[in-house]
Amino acid sequence: MARSRIKRMSALSGSLMFAPYLILLVAFGVVPVVMAFFTALKPSMVNPAGGFLNYLVVIQDFRFLPALTNVATFLVIYVPLMVLVVAAMSLLLDAIRSRWTVPLRAAYIVPASISGAVAILVWYFMLEPTYSPYGDLLRAVGITEGSQIWNTGNLVWIFVLMAFFTGAGNWIIVQYGSLQSISDDILxxxxxxxxNAFQIGLQIKLPLIRRYLIYMSILTFAAGLQIFVEPYLISSTVYPGLADNWSLNQLSYSFAFQSGNLGASAALSLMLLVICIIAALIAIFRTDFFEEARPTTKRSKKAARAAMPAGSAI
Amino acid sequence: MSTTMSTDTYAMTTVGTARAPRSRALNVRRLPGRIVTWIVLVAFAVFSVVPMIWLVLAPSKTADELTSLSPFAFGSFDQYAVAWNNLMLFQxxxxxxxxxxxxxxxxxxxxxxxxxxxxxxxxxxxxxxxxxxxxxxxxxxxxxxxxxxxxxxxxxxxxxxxxxxxxxxxxxxxxxxxxxxxxxxxxxxxxxxxxxxxxxxxxxxxxxxxxxxxxxxxxxxxxxxxxxxxxxxxxxxxxxxxxxxxxxxxxxxxxxxxxxxxxxxxxxxxxxxxxxxxxxxxxxxxxxxxxxxxxxxxxxxxxxxxxxxxxxxxxx
Known part of the structure; x- marks a missing residue:
């Protein structure tokens, strides 16, 4: 009797403690998706009938395919690059077992502070031979001014460079952390x-952190799919028009704020969201990463160790 | 060379005595690998901090000095104040x-x-x-x-x-x-x-x-x-x-x-x-x-x- 009363009381007070977050979850996690769903059915100038035709309007828009190609190319380069470099660097860092890893780690984390608008600023100067510390290098390959680099064909590489630079260090530190948790007995x-050290790295350590790397690649993929700030800022400020509607999110933004077609914008946002949710579900159910996100499992401890907030990679 | 030695010593003291004899025996053979490892690690660190160092130093120079002086040259502390005052003029x-x-x-x-x-x-x-x-x-x-x-x-x-x-x-x-x-x-x-x-x-x-x-x-x-x-x-x-x-x-x-x-x-x-x-x-x-x-x-x-x-x- 007393036990069940305690249980009921704790369910009640537990619910009260959960409530403030639940309000935010519903208000800014669930409601916007529902509203977007209905907004995506609204009629517009291009599609007076509204309905699911809005999705078709998006796909048939002349800017859709190029944006899709850009983002796909970006992801194909960016995600494997991140996985390879982060795996290699964290393994090397773990291999040296020296106190010098402390300053090295501090150095690797520095670029994480150069993101968004600051990344545009910094990379503008890094790629401009008159200002750049890499000026000699740039001139050596025949580049005398930044505009030679900033052209349509190179954009994908520039954005990969920016995103990689901002995200890699963080992940190297986190993966290094998971390597540190491998028991000394095994090694x-x-x-x-x-x-030898090389074999241990590839055949013992790498398989043990495989799960974290998969999780990381899913997060990196989801964040990369949503790329917006870098192409948007570049083409709205520094090189006007250079990367207009380069990414799918930019297109969604244009639908909403330039064509006033909120329906198409919501439709496109939802399509991207659905892909991200699928990626999330794969991460939850198809990798053994969150295996039983139940109390007291060792696994979830490790999950927390390597988990990073979504979007922090870009 | 001395770095490698001292790090090995450090590794020995930290991971305990059991492994010490082995690491010493393998030291010479391992050396090239370690050097390459260190080069990669340090190079990546340099690559990581260069843009930030540039950003910290840039406001110490005038706009002209930014192009004429070396990218890593320091201008003067006064220039930070000048740049700040100029920014204050914006709206x-x-x-x-x-x-x-x-x-x-x-x-x-x-x-x-x-x-x-x-x-x-x-x-x-x-x-x-x-x-x-x-x-x-x-x-x-x-x-x-x-x-x-x-x-x-x-x-x-x-x-x-x-x-x-x-x-x-x-x-x-x-x-x-x-x-x-x-x-x-x-x-x-x-x-x-x-x-x-x-x-x-x-x-x-x-x-x-x-x-x-x-x-x-x-x-x-x-x-x-x-x-x-x-x-x-x-x-x-x-x-x-x-x-x-x-x-x-x-x-x-x-x-x-x-x-x-x-x-x-x-x-x-x-x-x-x-x-x-x-x-x-x-x-x-x-x-x-x-x-x-x-x-x-x-x-x-x-x-x-x-x-x-x-x-x-x-x-x-």
């Missing part, structure tokens, strides 16, 4: 068996 | 408003997001909540979906609510912090022994009493972690505030920086000569003001990041 056993 | 010191906006928006968001997240995470971990699994699953999905994905849907909602172009459009929408809930949930369900809650409850502390007197005092590390991620995500956020507010006086600093890009010829000579002396050093100083708080927080917390979000609590 010692491998060493006694005659494995 | 009558608008920059100060932007900085202040960023400070109070971020502080409010960090407070609301951390408070709601720690309470919710605690409830998820300890109380028999109705629909617990659904709530947890929704939170996990919301945590993995990048916040950017919701910006345009949120814009539709914010307009309907009538808070468009007010600070609350940014503050409320940014305070939703599923990642924080997840962190708190994991922390409270793995790092604090269940018996501790049970004991407090049986002593009649009640759920709130247990949280306040038992759980919270044990959660300083968690709170630091929650505040860290909330702060770093909020301080530099561009897209969401850019869409949510439009008037100059309510913009936060990163959006204001974007305004400076387009309103001055510093990055875009095509805009034409401006009457205001806002050129490259001034714009670099403005960028530096955005980046420095993040830089300080990041470097100060890099240890925390390595130890994982469960600092000190997981010894596997």
């Amino acid at each position: 010692e056993a491998a060493r006694i068996d005659g494995a | 009558d010191g608008r920059l100060v408003t932007w900085i202040w906006n960023s400070v109070w928006y971020t502080a409010t968001i960090v407070f609301i997001s951390c408070a709601t997240a720690i309470l919710a995470g605690y409830a998820l971990a300890t109380a028999p909540l109705p629909f617990r699994r659904t709530l947890l699953m929704t939170t996990l999905i919301a945590m993995i979906v990048p916040p950017v994905a919701l910006v345009l849907p949120l814009f539709i909602e914010v307009t309907a609510l009538g808070i468009y172009n007010t600070p609350w459009a940014i503050i409320l929408t940014s305070s939703f912090y599923p990642f924080g809930v997840f962190l708190a949930y994991i922390y409270f369900s793995t790092s604090i022994p269940k018996e501790l809650y049970e004991a407090a409850r049986i002593d009649g502390a009640g759920e709130f009493g247990t949280f306040w007197r038992v759980a919270l005092p044990l959660s300083k590390g968690l709170l630091g972690m929650l505040a860290f991620f909330s702060f770093t995500a909020t301080w530099v956020n561009y897209f969401l505030p850019y869409v949510m507010v439009t008037s100059g006086e309510v913009l936060p600093l990163p959006v204001g920086l974007g305004v400076l890009f387009s309103a001055t010829p510093a990055l875009n000579p095509g805009i034409g000569a401006s009457i205001l002396p806002i050129r490259q050093p001034e714009i670099a100083l403005a960028g530096l003001i955005v980046a420095v708080p993040i830089l300080i927080v990041f470097v100060a917390s890099s240890k925390l990041l390595v130890r994982g979000v469960l600092a000190g609590s997981v010894k596997s």
Whole structure:
């Protein structure tokens, strides 16, 4: 009797404690999606009938395919690059076992503070030979002014560079953290068996952090899919028009704020959101990362260790 | 050479004596590999810090010195003041408003997001909540979906609510912090022994009493972690505030920086000569003001990041 009363009381007070977050979750997590769903059915100038035709309007827009191609190319380069470099760098960092990893780690984290608008500013100067610390290097390959680099064909590489630079350090530190949690016994056993550092890295450590790398690639993919700030700022300020509607999110923004077609904008946003939700579901159910997000499982502890907030990678 | 030696010595002292003889025996054969490793690690570190060093030094030079002096040359301390005063000429010191906006928006968001997240995470971990699994699953999905994905849907909602172009459009929408809930949930369900809650409850502390007197005092590390991620995500956020507010006086600093890009010829000579002396050093100083708080927080917390979000609590 007393037990069940305690239980009921704690369910009640637990619900009260959960309530403030629940309000935010519903108001700014669920409601906007529902509203966007209905907005996406609204009629517009281009599509007076409204309804699901809005989705078709988006896909048939002449800017859609180029934007899709851009973002796809970006992701194909960016995600594997992140996984490879982050895996390699964190393995190397873990291999040296030296106190010098402290300043190295501090150095790797520095670029994380150069994101968004500041990234545009910094990379403008880095790629402008008259200002850049890499000026000699740039001139050596025949680049005398920044506008030679900032052209349509190179954009994808520039955005990969920016996103990689901002995100990689953070992830190297986090993956290094998960490498540190590998028990010394396992490594010692491998060493006694005659494995060298290279073999230990590739055949022991790498499989053990595989799960974190998969999780990271899903987050990186989801964040990369939503790329907006870099192409938008570049073409609205520094090089006007250079990367107009370069990404899908920019197109969605244009629908809403330039064509006043909120329906198409919501439709496109929802399409991108659905892909991200699928990615999230894969991360939750198809990787063993959140395996039983239940109390007291060892796994979820490790999940928390390597988890990073979504979007922080870009 | 001496570096390699001393690091090996260090490794020996830290990992214990059992491995010492082996590492010494292999030392010579391992040397080339170690040298390559160090070169890669140091090169990546240099690549990482060069842009930041440039950004720190840029406002110490005049616009002319920026091109004539070496990129890593230091101009003078006075130039920082000159650049600041020049920035103040832009719309009558608008920059100060932007900085202040960023400070109070971020502080409010960090407070609301951390408070709601720690309470919710605690409830998820300890109380028999109705629909617990659904709530947890929704939170996990919301945590993995990048916040950017919701910006345009949120814009539709914010307009309907009538808070468009007010600070609350940014503050409320940014305070939703599923990642924080997840962190708190994991922390409270793995790092604090269940018996501790049970004991407090049986002593009649009640759920709130247990949280306040038992759980919270044990959660300083968690709170630091929650505040860290909330702060770093909020301080530099561009897209969401850019869409949510439009008037100059309510913009936060990163959006204001974007305004400076387009309103001055510093990055875009095509805009034409401006009457205001806002050129490259001034714009670099403005960028530096955005980046420095993040830089300080990041470097100060890099240890925390390595130890994982469960600092000190997981010894596997």
